[in-house]
Amino acid sequence: VYLPRLVACVFVGLLVVLQAQYEKYSFRSFPSNELMPLESAYGYALDQYQAQNWKEAIRYLESSLRLHRLLKDCQAFCHKNCSSAGRQEEIQFTDSELRVFSHVLQRASCLKKCKSSFPVFSITQPRKEILDAFEARVPYRYLQYANFQDSNLEKAVSAAHTFLQKNPADPMMLKNMNYFKTLFDVEEYLIDLEERPYESLFIKSVKLYNTGDFSSSVRDMEQCLVEYFKNYELCLAGCEGAYEVKEFKDFYPAVADHYADTLKCKIKCEDSLIPNVGGFFVEKFVATMFHYLQFSYYKLNDIKNAAPCAASYLLFDPSDEIMLQNMVYYRFYREKWGLDDDQFKPRPEALKYFNVTTMQKQMLEFMKNYMQSDDEVREQQLSQGMNEMDEAEG
Template sequence: MERGGPRLLLLLVAAAAAQYEEYSFRGFPRSELVPLQSAYAAALEQYEGERWKESARGLEASLRLHRLLRDSEAHCHRECAGGGAQPAAAQEEEEEWGRELELFGHVLQRAACLRRCKRGLPVFQLRYPPAETLRDFQRRAPYQYLHYALFKANKVEKAVSAAHTFLQKNPKHEMTLKYLNYYRTMLDVDEYLVDLEAQPYETVFVRSVKLYNSGDFRSSIADMEHALAEYYKAYENCLAGCEGAYELREFKDFYPAIADHFVDVLQCKVDCEADLTPNVGGYFVEKFVATMYHYLQFAYYKLNDVKNAVQSVSSYMLFDPADEVMQQNLVYYRFYRERWHLEDDDFSPRPEALQYHNQTAVQKKLLDFAKQYLQADDEMEVAEGAEPDGRDLPTDSEFEGQGDYEEGFFAEWWQEPKSKGDKADQGY
């Protein structure tokens, strides 16, 4: 049985360069340590004053500072994850105060660990940036200014990379698409289409898909397993970045104040899944984690590694249990289980997939509860399609014509497996 997958275009993501060439988490120059908000505001002020070279340098410095802050948060999160003695589980008959104290005992241990860790990192001695500034960097707003500042400074190659980096999270931003079309009239842009914020798993995933489409299933599996591991690392780092400083907006009672902080953190953590979804050829890869297990199932089956294929199917089904083709695959594997010496445990999802699924599901459930019962009607609304305001950006008239950006940008098709290890490949 076959099911044609959505056809996505393939772009080989290059390694990050430009402002991160000299970046070092441990060896960050103290001379460049300034508050992120101050550095970013100064760069935008220079932008408004049309001091293009100074603005570009300031924006690149701001991006390095933001990465340092993000990496520092992730470092302390790893250092303190599970650190210290865990409080003993409360007995069912124990009173509520006992369970509450055990919970807050764990919170205090974690807070003490984080305080010790952050005390030793210079970036945390600086004023923490406000949430609005962090949101700008999350949606890559600095790159919209950076690419134009670089263009005006006659650094078109770097401008192409900056514009492309912005488009990876904002692929339908018409003005920036026009900029790239205009740059195409000036030089061959293909080699400069580099995502400067690409995560390690993105390049490996794309390479795995290319290998899959060429029929090299063994190499495709190796890369896809690597991509999975790197994605889970990036996800943990994203969660860590959500646990930064909290801005008190109003005075509230103890429990409502804790709930407000927790809901803000929870919203950020729920957003991690979407924030880490890669853009391949102008399309976001929906259900990205499930898609990786999808490829693994078929590739393992092709190599007659049925145990790993079955675990990949079960892992995929966590995220898309209604998939009829995968349901049929499971029936097929169970029917021939004796031939392949499959045990009941072989039909269990992989542990890391189960943990990720459960974690994201509980986070979403808690956030839905908070939105329904804890927030006023005008709160907890996440702005969709928010874009940085233009600061004297060029007008449409400077970039006439649509150009052929997409034709040059996209290299080749990639798609889901046409079959998932089911009847299309049964040789029995």
Template sequence: MARTAWGLLWLLLGSAGAQYEKYSFRGFPPEDLMPLAAAYGHALEQYEGESWRESARYLEAALRLHRLLRDSEHEDEWARELQLFGHVLERAACLRRCKRSLPAFQVPYPPRQLLRDFQSRLPYQYLHYAQFKANRLEKAVAAAYTFLQRNPKHELTAKYLNYYRGLLDAAEEPLTDLEAQPYEAVFLRAVKLYNSGDFRGSTEDMERALAEYLAVFARCLAGCEGAHEQVDFKDFYPSIADLFAESLQCKVDCETNLTPNVGGYFVEKFVATMYHYLQFAYYKLNDVRQAARSAASYMLFDPADSVMQQNLVYYRFHRARWGLEEEDFQPREEAVLYHNQTAELRELLDFAHMYLQSDDEMELEEPEPPTEPEEPPSDAEFEGEGDYEESIYADWWQEPDAKGDEAEAEPEPELP
């Protein structure tokens, strides 16, 4: 009898031990998987109904599911993860202090689509017509031109611009981009000095344009870390990844949004183009050390450029003549930083699009192209004066008398 009792006790203890073993999410029996809330809720219902066996069975199942949820995480990376989120908590605490003391941080953050509209300069499509109706033609010209600088193929706004300039008889007057970044004018001046043969002046302005662009680019990246709207209930890591992917898209777009438009054409590979000019201008000034470093910097962005490859071969062949060391053939520090930063941002975004977009828990949005509405703004927003297009076109539109063209503001720069 005693042996039987001890055997039963060991059997009970053994089953209790199995109840509290650690489970791996890879090896948990699929037939035992169910939502924890459902298992526990059913157990309590059976408990209230005094179905003791059924209640006990589901209470044990709920405990097992809870341990699966709690104990199956891999723990090898805990120190690194705590360090990472420690930095996140520190930045969050800093921002919270700013919000308490600075009124600008207390204004609600705008929705992401509204920010995209402003990045594509959509408000200027409304503003130029509003200024025209208010009989402020100079401001209408500036607003229309500002919109076209980001949306150069928008034919309707281009027609409006020519019409406004015709009314002012100012077809030859220079146009003003109200959103122009400081580096744009400096870059254009550097190109003009280069084309005129003033290579010293060109290098000075080009170096300044490069530094100013990188500063604006850094501010753009920082601006992508603003508030984000959280609309879905998600697991911890998918939620973090979703917010990070949205920030990544904004940061990748910085390079595109900051590319200047010269004479209706966006300057492709803008940073590389500046190093291209610097390489040749420094060579003309007989500063071969800076020329070689500029060439190496350019090659980061366009390693297949055969002309620049030949230039580097030429510099290396005559290295003894100019006293060049191996370090003189290394890219400049800021070029390496910018290249690595933009390349890694694109790689991470590509990874997010490839591996996170199809996840049922993720709703990673496709990036939207800059807004170029085919239909002009409705007059309902301008004191109800009828249809936006008909209110102007029906009276006067045959062909504007203005001589200028939206692409005549500046010639496309000639590359060396």
């Protein structure tokens, strides 16, 4: 998106109070007069954008963002609410297959009942391409430029910043942001409109850590962990939505295809929840949180909490020499600090997360290896053979 130069008089004195599109949002009490198919709202917004009807484009872009969040929140709520459906009930079937599908049917019944209470599921559902665009924050690219053209510079900056949090290397948006910085002090308006609670907690905790306030840093980082795992569970639940049938197959292959798509989505949750701090994604985010906690607890002389955090970190980076040395140190002085064997085990939430993410990746790899069609296997073998020939010739 190209930003033409503005004449100074266009923006001087036009500072307005930012009103985020989620200011009065609630998925439980979404206004019925705002409810419409997400794809229709977004399509209309882009039509207005092309026609340079900036105010109308902004209105419907913001509306489509609310509708997208509504769909995600309702989806996650129902799947979370129905995740244990049938598990507590005594199942009479002795056949393992019947037991499994009894749980499936009970969960399906729960989902049907739950979704019937949310009107968003009674209207046309968006295509996967549309949902992918929203996950990549593409609407904010348009919202940024539309607000700029409508002289809402502060909202344009926030939209640009929100887009860059997901796409930090986008050259055009970086150029636009640099241009905004030549117009006025943008610091106050660098607001991520899609920020999740754990992201701000992480940044706050790290700042406290850097000032040596380890007690406050621990408090916020522990809360950051809680919020992160909550968002992770919601992301997993949101992956269990509608499935687009691309071809008719026998029962079990069809179920496997659906599960494979769901599994791919769930594996993406880990990456999609990584926060962007200062233009860089925090790799191994869960491990990083435990790294900060380990050192902070150590500085507070709370070794009973430091050691489990070190063990938790090593789940994700088992060859880290410094953390391995820390564990040796803790074991050497275990009697001095009154540590028992449980203190050298990973924390339960870390172990659960590690096991789930590891099993998901192993399961997907299994499906790739053993569920390919004959044509896919031949295509893969041909591609591999051509690559080997190219390498030999090179």
